[in-house]
Amino acid sequence: MTFVLAGGPVIPNFGSGSSCEVNNGWFCTEWVRQHWSDTLQPALVQHIELVAIAVSIGFAIALVLTLAGFRYRLLDPPIGVISDFLYTIPSLALFQILVPFTGISLTTVEIALVSYTLLILYRNMIVGLRTVPAEIVDVARGTGFTRAQTFTRVELPLALPAILTGLRVATVSTISIATIAPFVIAKGLGQPIYDALGQGIFKTEIFTAGGMVIALALVADGLLVVLQRALTPWVRA
Amino acid sequence: MPGQAAELVFDEATKQYSGRSDQAVDHLSLTVPAGEICVLVGPSGGGKTTALRLVNRLIELTSGDIRIDGRSIREQNLVQLRRGIGYVIQQVGLFPHMTIEANIGTVPRLYGRPRSWIRSRSQELLELVGLDPSYAKRYPSQLSGGERQRVGLARAIAANPPLMLMDEPFGAIDPIVRARLQDEFLRLQKEVRKTVVFVTHDIDEAIKLGDRIAILRKGGQLAQYDTPQAILERPADEFVAEFVGRDRALKALALHTLAELDLGPPRDGVQVSRTTTVRDALALLIERHAEMLAVTDGDGRVVGSLTKDELLA
Numbered sequence: 161m162t163f164v165l166a167g168g169p170v171i172p173n174f175g176s177g178s179s180c181e182v183n184n185g186w187f188c189t190e191w192v193r194q195h196w197s198d199t200l201q202p203a204l205v206q207h208i209e210l211v212a213i214a215v216s217i218g219f220a221i222a223l224v225l226t227l228a229g230f231r232y233r234l235l236d237p238p239i240g241v242i243s244d245f246l247y248t249i250p251s252l253a254l255f256q257i258l259v260p261f262t263g264i265s266l267t268t269v270e271i272a273l274v275s276y277t278l279l280i281l282y283r284n285m286i287v288g289l290r291t292v293p294a295e296i297v298d299v300a301r302g303t304g305f306t307r308a309q310t311f312t313r314v315e316l317p318l319a320l321p322a323i324l325t326g327l328r329v330a331t332v333s334t335i336s337i338a339t340i341a342p343f344v345i346a347k348g349l350g351q352p353i354y355d356a357l358g359q360g361i362f363k364t365e366i367f368t369a370g371g372m373v374i375a376l377a378l379v380a381d382g383l384l385v386v387l388q389r390a391l392t393p394w395v396r397a
Numbered sequence: 398m399p400g401q402a403a404e405l406v407f408d409e410a411t412k413q414y415s416g417r418s419d420q421a422v423d424h425l426s427l428t429v430p431a432g433e434i435c436v437l438v439g440p441s442g443g444g445k446t447t448a449l450r451l452v453n454r455l456i457e458l459t460s461g462d463i464r465i466d467g468r469s470i471r472e473q474n475l476v477q478l479r480r481g482i483g484y485v486i487q488q489v490g491l492f493p494h495m496t497i498e499a500n501i502g503t504v505p506r507l508y509g510r511p512r513s514w515i516r517s518r519s520q521e522l523l524e525l526v527g528l529d530p531s532y533a534k535r536y537p538s539q540l541s542g543g544e545r546q547r548v549g550l551a552r553a554i555a556a557n558p559p560l561m562l563m564d565e566p567f568g569a570i571d572p573i574v575r576a577r578l579q580d581e582f583l584r585l586q587k588e589v590r591k592t593v594v595f596v597t598h599d600i601d602e603a604i605k606l607g608d609r610i611a612i613l614r615k616g617g618q619l620a621q622y623d624t625p626q627a628i629l630e631r632p633a634d635e636f637v638a639e640f641v642g643r644d645r646a647l648k649a650l651a652l653h654t655l656a657e658l659d660l661g662p663p664r665d666g667v668q669v670s671r672t673t674t675v676r677d678a679l680a681l682l683i684e685r686h687a688e689m690l691a692v693t694d695g696d697g698r699v700v701g702s703l704t705k706d707e708l709l710a
Contacts, residue, residue: 299490302453302562303504303552304480317494394494397536 181364188364195365199352204372207348210338211380214270215331218277222326225278226285236286243282246275251340259344269341276337277330284326288319321395324388328381335377349373402432402592403559405452409461412447412617421447422617424461429609431466431559434586434593436607438600439640444617445596449562452594453482465560480504483553483561483591487568489545491537497523497548498533504556522551525588527581543574550582554589563595567602579605600641604629604648612637626652650676655692658708660701666691671700679708 180188192200225243229236249257254272262268292315300310339350349369356365389396405428412422422444429435437445450456452463454475463470470478491500499506501522502515510518520530526547537545546566553561567575567582583606586593597603603610604625611622614636621633629649632638642648655678656671666689669678678690682705690703 293488293490295486295488295490296492298455299484299486300492302450302455302479302482302484302486304476304478304507306476309507314492318492320494392494394536394538397538 184360184363186363187367191364192368199365200368200372203347203349203351203369204376207335207338207350207373207376210269210273210341210348211331211334214273214334214338215277215327217270218274218281218330218334219327221274222278222281222285225282226289229282229286230289239282243279247279249275251276251337252343255344264344266345266347268344269338269347273334273338277334280330280333281323281326284322284329285319288322288326289315291322292318321388321392324384324391328384328388331380331384332377335373335380339373349376401559402590403466404431405429405435405560405592405594406464406467407448407461408464410448410451410458410463411460412444412451412456413459420444420459420617422451425613425617425619426461427611427619427622429592429594431592432590433608434595434606436595436597436603436610437613438597438603438610439613439620440615441598442615443613445598445613446564447617448613449564449594449596452560452562453479453484480507480556481558481560483556483558485546485549485553485561485563485566487565489537489542489549489566491545491548491552493537495536496533497535497537497540500537500548501551501555503552504558508556518555519551522555523548525585526551543570543578546570546578547581550585554591559592561591561593563593565596565598568597568599575602582606601648604651612640647676650674650679655690655703658703660692660703661707662702663699664689664691664702666702668693668697668699670695675708678703679705682708 178188178190181191225239229239251272254275255268258268258271262271296314296318297310300314305313338348339353341348342350342354349372352365352369356362356369359365407425407427410422410425411420413420425444425448427435437448439445447456451458452465452470454470458471465481491497492503495503498516498519501519502510505515505518516533519533523530523532528544528547528551532540532544532548537548540548549566553563567578570578579602595603595606597606607625609622610625610628612620612628614620620640621628621637623631623633626649628637629641629645629652632641632645638645651674653675654672655669655675658675660671667681667685667687668691669681671692671694673681682688682690688705690708691699692701692703694700
């Protein structure tokens with residue numbers, strides 16, 4: 161009798177299916193075709209959701225922290241230290257800490273994922289803003305921009321390359337980290353990998369799901385590069 | 398938007414930084430008549446840039462006052478005040494993320510001018526500062542240092558401010574381009590007639606550009622405020638004399654062109670245009686080991702002559 165996670169997708173049965181599956185071959189295209197719609201595709205969609213929620217919330221929080229740390233320099237060191245600290249907590253340990261409070265839930269996973277994005281996003285945003293050349297801010301103020309106009313029309317746009325670079329790194333790393341979600345809830349591309357490990361290491365499923373994680377990371381990064389170029393045309397001028 | 402040139406008055410303007418015993422600017426009083434170029438010059442630590450930045454309140458006065466057309470800067474809304482003053486700095490400070498057109502249109506946009514107005518104004522200004530109108534769609538990184546400073550100048554005058562502050566605008570530009578920019582700035586000033594406060598540490602630049610020169614010494618004290626001619630001929634004290642240099646008599650020769658002198662009858666000699674400065678004409682005579690200049694008009698016709706003695710008389 162094999163161990164099956166509650167609510168887990170269909171696990172290949174070594175006793176039936178094609179000879180490739182039975183012999184646990186390196187890659188069984190037949191299995192992928194059969195289980196794309198009931199296992200792989202849903203896992204991919206869930207994975208994208210996990211990452212999108214985490215990065216969006218992380219971006220919003222980091223933006224607020226950046227505004228605070230940029231406006232009030234005294235706040236920068238404590239914000240930096242806290243986001244550093246969050247980043248260093250091992251994810252499994254963080255799950256252990258969170259479960260008593262937020263339960264076996266999506267919230268638990270997202271709290272962990274969000275906390276890993278903060279360091280990268282905050283650091284890039286604040287450095288991007290701080291490295292806007294002083295003479296440019298001087299001219300903006302000297303020609304009659306209000307403080308708010310200086311921020312929205314000069315400082316923020318000039319920090320955009322750094323901010324978007326942070327977004328890329330945070331997105332790609334969250335796509336990778338999100339594969340640990342199944343330790344809490346059965347969601348994302350981590351689930352088929354987890355299942356395949358439980359099934360005496362079913363190679364096809366591990367390679368397929370793992371490959372999809374990598375592909376997703378590459379595609380997301382590519383899309384963000386396109387966005388970056390569209391939003392910052394002056395960088396390559 | 399603002400209009401004609403304004404009179405600028407420094408009235409006992411003083412800046413003292415907390416925790417320092419000496420003043421950065423010490424009871425500076427001077428009047429810049431409307432439409433004139435006043436050059437602030439002096440050694441570093443003389444408070445030139447501080448004095449300039451007091452005007453647009455990037456630095457706030459400790460005591461005293463500064464008035465533009467009789468209105469104290471203290472009474473004016475900070476943002477409105479700055480929008481009415483053109484500001485040019487050495488590092489230019491073009492906004493790298495904006496096209497040249499958007500850079501030039503910075504202040505008009507703050508005034509709410511429509512895009513079409515800004516487009517035609519920037520075309521006009523690019524031509525005025527000697528750049529091809531096709532530059533409008535480029536980004537600052539695609540321009541040379543000299544070109545960027547021209548755009549910086551165009552940006553500063555785009556909203557037609559009555560007063561311009563220029564902080565060593567040509568300081569980071571190589572000597573050949575700098576001389577050309579100085580000439581073009583003077584030509585431009587003839588057209589636009591702004592009141593200009595111009596900071597430099599280069600006395601030659603001050604003499605060339607200034608209608609009046611204010612020489613500041615360490616501690617932000619005004620050593621002398623006068624026309625270039627008067628400063629070269631009658632330096633107020635030892636400090637000014639030393640600052641303008643031992644060759645001040647020669648420098649004074651650069652203030653006049655041959656056209657201003659009484660010419661003798663046309664004679665043979667070293668040909669030289671009458672728009673040449675006396676200093677350059679003298680240099681030419683020395684170089685050619687000659688005694689006689691044949692002065693020509695714009696068409697190259699000899700219209701008169703000058704001997705070396707007449708030149709120096």
